[in-house]
Amino acid sequence: MKIRFCPFILTVLGSFLLPVTLLAAKPSFSSVVQPFFENYCLDCHDGETKKGNLSFEELTVVSTENFTTWKSIWEQVALKEMPPRKKKNQPGAIDRRHVSQWILGEMEQLMKDKGGFDAHRRPAKANHLDHDLLFGKLPKDLEPASTPARIWRIHPQEHLVRFNELINKEPAYNPKTPGLRTRGDHIPWNNQGEVKVYYGLDRIKGQVGGSAAYAAAITGFSAILDTTGDHGLRSYPALYSVNGAQASQIASRAEDIVRFMAYGPKIEPYQLTGKLPAKYKDVDIRGTIESLFYHEEVMRPLTPVYELVQEENPSEEKLRSAVNYLFESLTFREPSREESDTYLNILKKSVANLGLKDGVILGLTPIFLDRDALFRPELAEYGKPDKYGRVMLHGHELALAINSAFSYLKPDAELKGSLKEGRLKTRDDIKREVTRILSDESIRKPRLLQFFHEYFDYNLAGGVCKDAKALSKAGGGGKHPNVMFGMTASVDRLIELILQEDKQVLKELLTTDRFILDPGSDLLYFSTREKLRKPPPQKKGEKKKAPSPEELGQIVLPKGQPIKVRIPAVKFTNGKVARTLVSIPREERMGVLTHPSWLVSHSDAMDNHAILRGKWIRERLLGGGIPDIPITVDAQLPDEPTNTLRERMRVTRVQECWRCHRKMDPLGLPFEMYNHLGLRRTTEQGKPVDASGEIIDSGDPSLNGPVKNALEMIDKLAASERVEQVFVRHVFRFWMGRNETLEDAPALQAAHRAYKNNGGSMKALLTSLLTSDAFLYRKVAHNRAGK
């Protein structure tokens, strides 16, 4: 090693002995970065050697000109990509963190008035914080954890559920029919993969035409709020606000909702009797609202908004009652007197201007646009901060934080009672409520399923556009997207089953031999491609009959148990459509990662996506990260129809690509034992399929080594404690709504202990996290300063 700038050696040695917090408090280029460069980088990146045409000797400040270089240095250092692994002289985790922190601080500062820099706060970069720092020996003098005071824009599903509650009566939970659509579940897909709330869904009893006509005839609306991206965790509050377009749509939707609450659907008499009048004879009314038939009975919730329009001159009390009802329904808390007065005055003015009928509609819409109807506050505005500037959440903010960790409905009577009676103050109080909610199946917990959607990404299959020829070649047919939407619902249900059992949850999700199938459409996907046969020819004069699975060469499974699933549909389904819980031989499949819905979610139009699959394993199970693709890289595989994907992926093995691809490709290629629709296969391009791969640089030496296929790899990973810890990190992120920091290490370790000591219990894991400082405390320094 060349020795330069001797004076810095002392600084270097000295700096490594300082406690984390002290260093983190005021890192500087000369105290942190320069010594690091000296020790680990300049051998290759000095002005003379300039490897990769990059010299660090001129890099002393972060500027707009060298911003990209610094960003790359941050990623390479944080992810242990540099110095190269073959070099013996490697910095420790703390040193890497110090350099990362300095670079991030400088980049934030530089970009403050240039649109900001927040890449490191995004979920995709959360693994840049070294796993061993979080789960190793805790550094001394760690500050107690907290989360910044914030407002959390509600999830699009939560927003839809709040609206749905105003206009439809969903069936209550029935312990005899678990799995059916129930009040409080997320709004399910319809059979076209569309998530919509429909007006009068509870009252429609029939229609003219088939299901396509019905779906077009019934009036509904999709989510107005958005989420960004489709892979990985994406529910962080800092990612979202509400823009003008959305506000405008909410205002417009609000008028429709209030009108429906007040007056119900516009129904002609024939729509109650089901007899079409003569004027519709020979007229095709399919797909129009005139084609729907309704039950006589009014089914929608009759609320104070309905009461309000029953009289010509409603009293102020009635007006206020409607205001308060809507406010609580939309914000999940009672309005203050001031808030009630404000909205009452708007309503009164609107009624005075437009008359009761129209005035009520317009006058109540502002409540839909109240801040707290769209953002859940976690501001901890009152209470004395501790010496770290933290205040524990309290009052309705705490109640709503607990409630929103699980539910899209407003807090139940018990939680509200605890709040009102002063029994929601201590950590024990919170533990009591969390435990109660977790143990009560009738309290629906769509947030849990949302987490597993975002963690596994198995719910994207219906949206992957398949090339028609590639689809057919792989064994698929025309209804492929619809089958995928149905399969996602089946995986949802399987996850609910595993959560209900609450034993070794992650291991079970990864290795279970249980699958839920729609025998009518799913058998094909669980079959082996080479065994599939064309349907036998129809004999002349013979009655047309669907070929049996055996005739088609599809998988033959034991009968299995019937199970109810929230089938994607516009209508409420009563569970008549059969789904079956079956065991599939473990040498064929195990767990979510071998389910066609996960495999297709991680495929593209023409083929498997081994890189995406490998990235998933690297990030979600091993806790590693992949730096952003440099913009100069033309990331395309060659189009070679006669070569296997593995052969086409040779281009990733060139030196500049392989440094990252070595961390993904060998983890994704074991899934080549399935084709891009998720069917098993034994051959590819006429040769025996090669599903071999390798786990490298996992952070757990016992995991490293070659694997012969995905099943062997999954088995190994599912037994790893590190993989469990990485899962805990993801659970933390989803429920805290932010990336973990070093200060969160104690909470993460405690959560993992709780999970492990309770037999792999998700409930224990969540209880631990939801009673941690990270969940309960908000840092309010900025808040108070801003007042």
Add this chain to the structure above:
Amino acid sequence: MNMITTRRKMLRTMAAGIGTAAAAPIVPGFAKSTAQAGKPKRIIFFLQNQGFDPYTAIPKGLKEDAALDSFKFEEPIKDLEPIKDRLHIINGLHGQHTSPSHSAFFGALGGYRGGIGSPPRGATIDHVLSRNLPETILPHLCIGMDSLPNMRSRPTLATLSATGAGKPIFMHSNPQDLYQALFGSISTGEVRERYEARSNVLNSVEKIALQNSRGLPINEKERYSSYTDGFRDMNGLRSQLAGISDHLKKFAPVYGEKFTNPEFETDWHDSLLDLGISALKSGITNTLTIGSGRGEIFGAWKGLGVDKQGHNLGHMPQPNNEIWVKIRQYNCRMLVKMVKELESMPEGDGTMMDNTLIVYTSNNADKQHTSGANWPFILIGNPGGPLKTGRFTQMAKRPINDLYATLLHAVGAPVDRFNMEKSLAPTYHSKAGPIENLLA
């Protein structure tokens, strides 16, 4: 922290209330000085649902590229005969990758896979073009025509246009609401009362939203400002329109019985068209997208004497079909009306029509149950002269995306490809750059 979209982006995606973004306060009718001479200043897309069968449009005997002047137009499009020197009929493009059977929805103008309920996968060509035209108060207005009950119960619907992935633009189908939004400030009587009442309520909401930002931490205040800015922009847009109410008065359509008491759905279709034309003539928008049948497989035209409606219309073969002749003729009358109205407006050395391009097609390729192997188009107008006119062109296999890339070329914003990945281009016979045969 600033993880949300920039304010500029937000302005650009402010899609709903008025159909699109409220941009900087530009005086209508006076395009920003950056507009290039000879380039289009406005674009109109007209999409008829249920497919555009080429044999209802292509003059008999035409199979190869040719000038239109010596060919007689078929009955369904005979109204276009007088302006055939300004037309370009294009046959043979494809949209097989857009899944157009029953409708490609956003895929028709996006050039990507669409389908019922599939959110847009990217910006659609109409919106991308609007971004490259001289800036107006409303960068993009979308109107949608359907049966009366559907237009009443679902006055806004988004199926065709988008500002980006997952960002649909809503079509307006209730002409009363749209009139109030665009021309409410010049109205009187009941319309004025509703306009005032809505303005008051929205101003109150803006005030409450601002009050609720007090006490927020600094970062959160910044994030929340997207929300408060949204109201400011909405209210600002209204006040911008109110500020030019004298100008708007000259262009507002007559708010008569067709608006307030329609006998047939076509009364509202006509009213919506009038509003669209007024928005173009008054200069408050540069892009108009018309969805006849609103991008779906239904729709009604009782006002034309067509009793059948909805899905069955798509099951009928269109050539020589009396119903489809009526619908296509109605479309053509609308196209001609737009041409004439824009011709009546002086602009520069010529008229507004000289700076306008109209694109007529379907969201369903050539028919309802289609593979998308053939997707006919008619272009009307040739601002700046980059395109051939008075022509019929028979294409061989190229995707609709290549036509959209050609349109971008025509507005001076050339791209190699539009919403077509390089890797998929050979599969779909897409070539980089504009379609040479269409260029003058």
